[in-house]
Amino acid sequence: MRAFADLLDRLSLTGSRNAKLTLLRDYLRQTPDPDRGWALAALTGDLSFDAAKPAFIRKAVEARMDAQLFRWSYDYVGDLAETVALVWPARPGANREPELSEVVDALRGATRADVQKLIEGWLDALAPTGRWALLKLLTGGLRVGLSARLAKQAAADVGPVPVAEVEELWHALHAPYEDLFAWLEGRSERPSADNPGRFRPAMLAQAIDEAVDLGKLDPADHAAEWKWDGIRVQLVNEGGVRRLYTRTGDDISRTFPDVVDALRDEGVIDGELLVLREGKVASFADLQQRLNRKAVDARLLAAFPAAVRAYDLLAEGEQDTRTLGFAERRARLEAFVARQASPRIDLSPLQPFQSWAELAALRADPPAGDPQAAEGLMIKRWDSIYQAGRPKGPWFKWKRDPMLIDAVLMYAQRGHGKRSSFYSDYTFGVWTRDAGGARILTPVGKAYFGFTDEELKGIDKFVRDNTVDRFGPVRSVRAEPDAGLVFEVAFEGLQRSSRHKSGIAMRFPRISRIRWDKPPGEADDLASLERMLEQPGERDQ
Amino acid sequence: MIRPQDLLCPRPEGLYCPPGDFYVDPVRPVARAVITHGHADHARAGHDTVLATAETLKIMAERYGADFAQARQAGAYGEAVARDAVEVTLVPAGHVLGSAQAVVRWKGLTMVVSGDYKRRRDPTCAAFEPVPCDVFITEATFGLPVFRHPDDGTEIARLLRSVAQFPERSHLVGAYALGKAQRIIRLLREAGWDRTIHVHGALERLNGLYERHGIDLGPMAPATSATKQDFAGEIVIAPPSATQDRWSRRFPDPVIAFASGWMQVRARARQRGVELPLVISDHADWDELTATVAELQPGELWITHGREEALARWCELQGVPARALALVGYEDDDDG
Ligand SMILES: [Zn+2]
Ligand SMILES: [Zn+2]
Numbered sequence: 001m002r003a004f005a006d007l008l009d010r011l012s013l014t015g016s017r018n019a020k021l022t023l024l025r026d027y028l029r030q031t032p033d034p035d036r037g038w039a040l041a042a043l044t045g046d047l048s049f050d051a052a053k054p055a056f057i058r059k060a061v062e063a064r065m066d067a068q069l070f071r072w073s074y075d076y077v078g079d080l081a082e083t084v085a086l087v088w089p090a091r092p093g094a095n096r097e098p099e100l101s102e103v104v105d106a107l108r109g110a111t112r113a114d115v116q117k118l119i120e121g122w123l124d125a126l127a128p129t130g131r132w133a134l135l136k137l138l139t140g141g142l143r144v145g146l147s148a149r150l151a152k153q154a155a156a157d158v159g160p161v162p163v164a165e166v167e168e169l170w171h172a173l174h175a176p177y178e179d180l181f182a183w184l185e186g187r188s189e190r191p192s193a194d195n196p197g198r199f200r201p202a203m204l205a206q207a208i209d210e211a212v213d214l215g216k217l218d219p220a221d222h223a224a225e226w227k228w229d230g231i232r233v234q235l236v237n238e239g240g241v242r243r244l245y246t247r248t249g250d251d252i253s254r255t256f257p258d259v260v261d262a263l264r265d266e267g268v269i270d271g272e273l274l275v276l277r278e279g280k281v282a283s284f285a286d287l288q289q290r291l292n293r294k295a296v297d298a299r300l301l302a303a304f305p306a307a308v309r310a311y312d313l314l315a316e317g318e319q320d321t322r323t324l325g326f327a328e329r330r331a332r333l334e335a336f337v338a339r340q341a342s343p344r345i346d347l348s349p350l351q352p353f354q355s356w357a358e359l360a361a362l363r364a365d366p367p368a369g370d371p372q373a374a375e376g377l378m379i380k381r382w383d384s385i386y387q388a389g390r391p392k393g394p395w396f397k398w399k400r401d402p403m404l405i406d407a408v409l410m411y412a413q414r415g416h417g418k419r420s421s422f423y424s425d426y427t428f429g430v431w432t433r434d435a436g437g438a439r440i441l442t443p444v445g446k447a448y449f450g451f452t453d454e455e456l457k458g459i460d461k462f463v464r465d466n467t468v469d470r471f472g473p474v475r476s477v478r479a480e481p482d483a484g485l486v487f488e489v490a491f492e493g494l495q496r497s498s499r500h501k502s503g504i505a506m507r508f509p510r511i512s513r514i515r516w517d518k519p520p521g522e523a524d525d526l527a528s529l530e531r532m533l534e535q536p537g538e539r540d541q
Numbered sequence: 542m543i544r545p546q547d548l549l550c551p552r553p554e555g556l557y558c559p560p561g562d563f564y565v566d567p568v569r570p571v572a573r574a575v576i577t578h579g580h581a582d583h584a585r586a587g588h589d590t591v592l593a594t595a596e597t598l599k600i601m602a603e604r605y606g607a608d609f610a611q612a613r614q615a616g617a618y619g620e621a622v623a624r625d626a627v628e629v630t631l632v633p634a635g636h637v638l639g640s641a642q643a644v645v646r647w648k649g650l651t652m653v654v655s656g657d658y659k660r661r662r663d664p665t666c667a668a669f670e671p672v673p674c675d676v677f678i679t680e681a682t683f684g685l686p687v688f689r690h691p692d693d694g695t696e697i698a699r700l701l702r703s704v705a706q707f708p709e710r711s712h713l714v715g716a717y718a719l720g721k722a723q724r725i726i727r728l729l730r731e732a733g734w735d736r737t738i739h740v741h742g743a744l745e746r747l748n749g750l751y752e753r754h755g756i757d758l759g760p761m762a763p764a765t766s767a768t769k770q771d772f773a774g775e776i777v778i779a780p781p782s783a784t785q786d787r788w789s790r791r792f793p794d795p796v797i798a799f800a801s802g803w804m805q806v807r808a809r810a811r812q813r814g815v816e817l818p819l820v821i822s823d824h825a826d827w828d829e830l831t832a833t834v835a836e837l838q839p840g841e842l843w844i845t846h847g848r849e850e851a852l853a854r855w856c857e858l859q860g861v862p863a864r865a866l867a868l869v870g871y872e873d874d875d876d877g
Contacts, residue, residue: 006699010703010816010817012807013807013810013811013815013816013817013818014816015816016794019707019816022706022707023706026706065686066854066855066858068854069685069686069851069854069855070686072685072850072851072854073685073686073687073851076685076687076806077687077806077808078808079807079808082806082807083687086686086687086688086689086805086806087686087687127691128689128691414785414814415814416814418794418795420785420789420797420814421784421785421786421787421788421789421790472812473812473814
């Protein structure tokens with residue numbers, strides 16, 4: 001438990017992806033089975049408990065210490081698990097720190113009443129960091145800023161093997177993954193991925209560089225289709241098991257029973273999850289109504305009917321089709337989708353074209369209907385097999401141009417990790433009028449990338465030289481019509497948002513240019529953003 | 542009947558002793574001062590006369606120049622010094638080099654002004670000595686049950702493990718210039734780290750002073766000039782503010798560490814951009830504060846500064862009369 005607690009402790013304060021990978025990979029290498037497997041399961045979300053409610057923990061600690069002293073402590077720390085971990089008045093006794101696997105085993109066999117006694121015993125035996133990790137695990141609050149994918153990457157690094165191999169196996173494996181580690185460490189054969197209903201690692205496209213790539217590619221070798229504005233999914237019906245997975249292999253079947261039921265024949269479809277009404281794509285906000293719900297009811301299913309728009313066919317019946325070329329897979333996909341005869345599964349149409357210029361025109365000016373809400377185009381080699389990961393060459397995405405505005409820097413905040421000495425997180429605003437009619441800035445977004453290290457130094461100096469106020473790590477920066485700094489901000493779309501004072505939220509904003517030359521008074525105003533509101537954007541990279 | 546407040550009482554300048562006509566750790570210039578230790582918020586320049594340990598006087602001279610007071614008197618640990626009708630004895634406080642409790646005796650009444658103190662071992666200063674007293678006057682910087690400092694050896698081991706795990710990065714440890722920096726260096730030496738330790742310029746004079754007092758800090762070099770890569774795999778010690786400043790940019794992708802009792806609370810570490818918090822403090826934690834009161838069994842406890850309400854509440858539950866003096870001017874931020 002101690003090594004696991006130390007790992008969580010470090011992860012919770014580590015910002016950089018590489019450092020997180022190092023921490024986790026080293027832990028997996030140095031920790032014996034089955035502890036490391038349970039830890040991996042906890043980090044990938046495959047192990048969670050709901051063994052202790054906050055009220056129980058509070059009661060347990062208040063039975064041992066003055067309630068007023070506890071309240072002051074909690075007020076100061078602000079997090080229940082952390083407070084209890086620190087203040088816990090341990091009873092002396094012959095307590096041995098439990099290993100993670102002992103905790104897991106004990107909880108599995110325990111009744112509700114036993115659980116409380118067990119937890120108190122463990123809290124007595126553990127040091128504060130161990131208590132913190134235990135309480136986070138037991139209350140299901142294990143958030144240390146680590147994605148399941150990164151955890152799988154760290155496991156793959158133990159081999160090392162490509163992460164796609166671990167992803168492909170993942171759904172055939174069970175915690176604590178002793179067979180996985182045996183294979184990674186060369187002690188046994190690769191475990192069988194033959195698990196009906198499993199997730200197949202997705203094939204991803206590279207962003208196209210128009211200047212470099214297009215000249216080298218022959219239009220006749222490629223197919224084109226729209227990149228729809230939903231989330232990329234995999235719909236599976238195999239050996240009687242039906243599943244819907246996200247692009248990273250998260251199982252979302254329970255949230256989308258309507259889509260899962262629509263796939264009658266055995267096979268695996270790669271497609272885009274959308275809300276479709278009468279075959280027309282609804283906004284991403286509609287899809288979010290479904291994505292955010294754990295439980296679904298008939299009313300929700302009727303109001304936000306979800307569907308999969310199919311891009312590709314990864315298996316048909318018993319046959320794995322991923323080794324076939326795209327042309328062949330596509331022909332099979334068209335017939336397969338037609339056989340399902342369901343409004344919940346339709347086909348993403350191909351866009352015939354003769355030249356790149358023709359395709360560019362299509363992209364710049366999509367025809368009426370759904371394509372206007374697409375994120376851009378996908379370009380796929382007719383002969384491309386379906387390869388996990390992001391191979392260079394076979395598939396490209398050609399996104400629509402981002403939207404641009406000129407905005408004024410208002411606040412700057414210190415960054416993390418190697419940027420912690422720089423003011424590198426920026427809040428920017430555009431002009432509007434206050435109740436009295438005066439022209440004022442209103443914040444519309446935050447960005448922390450899009451500039452070079454050299455540019456960062458320049459902005460950092462500007463922030464330090466033009467600070468008008470400070471609150472903690474944040475500085476308020478001079479921003480007046482003729483004094484301040486203008487950013488050209490690129491973003492992928494806008495949404496109405498009641499959480500933002502401006503009423504607008506940006507998707508994927510980043511600094512595209514620093515306009516040292518531009519007086520802030522000439523930056524955009526809120527009205528020009530509102531006009532952009534209905535235009536599409538993109539997500540799900 | 543002699544009352545404690547006749548011997549010591551809070552005034553805006555600090556804790557005042559009328560029958561001895563002196564202040565303890567005054568925050569403004571006064572005629573006669575008794576200084577418990579060299580931290581800037583306790584030891585200020587500009588008093589007429591100062592009574593302190595020889596080490597504290599040297600630290601003040603290093604900081605403020607030799608003429609920081611018109612007259613200086615060194616008190617050896619355990620030696621009684623007369624101040625008019627009052628007898629003042631300096632006794633080790635275990636906080637930093639030269640730190641002392643001021644034991645004040647008058648007409649059979651004993652009051653102890655502890656200054657800042659801790660109870661655990663520190664290889665750079667003399668250990669705290671408990672003195673039986675009628676009134677114990679304590680700080681409460683970490684006077685909340687959440688502050689329970691772990692063993693400093695485990696914290697140093699965490700630092701060294703991180704250095705081994707990230708050999709391509711440098712480890713930049715923020716440590717207060719007086720006491721904490723030297724203690725960290727000593728603890729690293731005890732843990733077997735014998736490589737050159739790189740230090741920020743602001744630490745050099747106090748490091749030299751510690752070495753002149755027989756505390757061997759091992760090979761050190763200024764953290765300047767060299768190319769970025771020279772610091773990969775190295776440990777650099779700097780004042781806490783420097784780790785967040787432009788100064789830190791000379792190091793390759795540094796792991797920012799901070800040695801302080803405040804690092805016990807994750808949100809505090811996150812707020813400062815600290816990636817590796819080291820919970821090492823020169824102050825008493827909650828357990829040390831309460832254990833000290835329980836050990837001394839003073840007739841009354843006075844609390845000078847810090848989180849007074851929680852410690853007062855604990856005393857109330859234990860039946861020890863406690864009084865919060867709410868003295869102002871004693872920082873509790875970097876001196877943790
Ligand atoms: Zn101090
Ligand atoms: Zn102090």
